[in-house]
Amino acid sequence: xxxxxxxxxxxxxxxxxxxxxxxxxxxxxxxxxxxxxxxxxxxxxxxxxxxxxxxxxxxxxxxxxxxxxxxxxxxxxxxxxxxxxxxxxxxxxxxxxxxxxxxxxxxxxxxxxxxxxxxxxxxxxxxxxxxxxxxxxxxxxxxxxxxxxxxxxxxxxxxxxxxxxxxxxxxxxxxxxxxxxxxxxxxxxxxxxxxxxxxxxxxxxxxxxxxxxxxxxxxxxxxxxxxxxxxxxxxxxxxxxxxxxxxxxxxxxxxxxxxxxxxxxxxxxxxxxxxxxxxxxxxxxxxxxxxxxxxxxxxxxxxxxxxxxxxxxxxxxxxxxxxxxxxxxxxxxxxxxxxxxxxxxxxxxxxxxxxxxxxxxxxxxxxxxxxxxxxxxxxx
Ligand SMILES: NC(=O)C1=CN([C@@H]2O[C@H](COP(=O)(O)OP(=O)(O)OC[C@H]3O[C@@H](n4cnc5c(N)ncnc54)[C@H](O)[C@@H]3O)[C@@H](O)[C@H]2O)C=CC1
Numbered sequence: 124x125x126x127x128x129x130x131x132x133x134x135x136x137x138x139x140x141x142x143x144x145x146x147x148x149x150x151x152x153x154x155x156x157x158x159x160x161x162x163x164x165x166x167x168x169x170x171x172x173x174x175x176x177x178x179x180x181x182x183x184x185x186x187x188x189x190x191x192x193x194x195x196x197x198x199x200x201x202x203x204x205x206x207x208x209x210x211x212x213x214x215x216x217x218x219x220x221x222x223x224x225x226x227x228x229x230x231x232x233x234x235x236x237x238x239x240x241x242x243x244x245x246x247x248x249x250x251x252x253x254x255x256x257x258x259x260x261x262x263x264x265x266x267x268x269x270x271x272x273x274x275x276x277x278x279x280x281x282x283x284x285x286x287x288x289x290x291x292x293x294x295x296x297x298x299x300x301x302x303x304x305x306x307x308x309x310x311x312x313x314x315x316x317x318x319x320x321x322x323x324x325x326x327x328x329x330x331x332x333x334x335x336x337x338x339x340x341x342x343x344x345x346x347x348x349x350x351x352x353x354x355x356x357x358x359x360x361x362x363x364x365x366x367x368x369x370x371x372x373x374x375x376x377x378x379x380x381x382x383x384x385x386x387x388x389x390x391x392x393x394x395x396x397x398x399x400x401x402x403x404x405x406x407x408x409x410x411x412x413x414x415x416x417x418x419x420x421x422x423x424x425x426x427x428x429x430x431x432x433x434x435x436x437x438x439x440x441x442x443x444x445x446x447x448x449x450x451x452x453x454x455x456x457x458x459x460x461x462x463x464x465x466x467x468x469x470x471x472x473x474x475x476x477x478x479x480x481x482x483x484x485x486x487x488x489x490x491x492x493x494x495x496x497x498x499x500x501x502x503x
Pocket of ligand 1: 386
């Protein structure tokens with residue numbers, strides 16, 4: 124895919140994105156100003172503080188633009204986005220106003236490269252984007268609610284800033300191990316953050332999440348320090364494709380950094396539940412030994428399953444370190460032929476591990492992880 128030259132529309136779209144990248148903040152503010160000027164009623168769908176939302180829109184656009192020449196990946200991404208927008212109350216008739224505001228903002232901040240061809244390319248792209256989202260939302264409406272309310276039934280503090288929450292959705296909540304969802308708390312209306320499921324689907328329908336309270340993280344601090352049994356949180360639909368292909372017998376190389384261990388634990392449970400003996404090698408990374416808050420659970424799984432190996436990697440690096448020993452450890456224990464890699468953790472860890480795995484010969488289609496830009500919001 125990357126080797127092919129971009130289509131003319133993709134070329135024009137990427138050129139616009141490159142042009143507005145340095146002024147992305149201004150362009151997105153202007154986009155919302157135009158949108159709310161035309162449709163003041165839409166303001167109520169967004170949180171009071173718009174900072175995180177602004178960033179998300181731009182990143183979602185980048186992702187879509189980046190995939191414009193890969194219709195299958197684009198459709199999957201947009202369909203998920205369309206389903207996910209149901210929880211905000213977005214209606215099909217809202218999309219044209221969004222498109223007009225988008226084109227208005229791009230034309231203004233990308234003026235240096237804006238031509239009638241560029242505008243036509245963006246109109247074509249947005250027509251596809253909005254139609255896929257509208258169709259996916261309409262199809263989803265037939266089978267699923269726009270959101271699920273879920274009562275917290277257990278709240279366990281594992282470290283001063285990490286909590287494990289167990290919740291009971293009011294209605295059945297179908298999902299796959301390795302996926303994540305969005306969470307809204309009663310204390311921050313319309314502010315949604317992503318968290319991975321920390322268990323495979325259970326017979327009792329309960330779901331678990333691992334949450335670290337991060338500085339200035341509204342939702343994460345509320346979930347760790349304020350929430351308790353009996354509180355009701357709201358969940359969006361499940362999303363993400365870091366799931367196990369059960370038709371394959373290949374091994375799983377799983378890296379969980381910090382609270383990134385949550386979906387890894389779910390994946391191990393999923394493999395165990397399918398009863399097929401596949402090698403699963405877990406590398407559990409943390410900055411300090413005390414941060415290995417889920418080690419007992421992982422070791423209990425290892426005690427039950429001989430095909431599971433677990434290695435801990437404690438880095439003792441400061442929070443802003445640009446690399447860490449986790450990718451190095453994975454390299455040391457390789458090669459990883461006939462393995463698929465599952466990476467979960469901070470964006471920097473994912474990037475450096477992808478680089479390492481590709482360098483040591485793992486084909487990139489064997490490497491799975493969530494979208495790095497969604498993890499940034501997840502950290503909040
Ligand atoms: N599905 C997913 O991918 C999930 C991702 N997360 C994300 O994981 C993060 C967890 O945060 P914390 O618990 O505070 O973890 P953390 O920041 O303490 O780091 C955990 C591990 O990652 C390593 N690491 C960090 N930056 C690295 C880099 N640039 N290169 C190599 N290794 C690096 C550290 O050395 C440590 O071993 C959050 O950003 C959260 O959003 C959490 C749950 C699921």
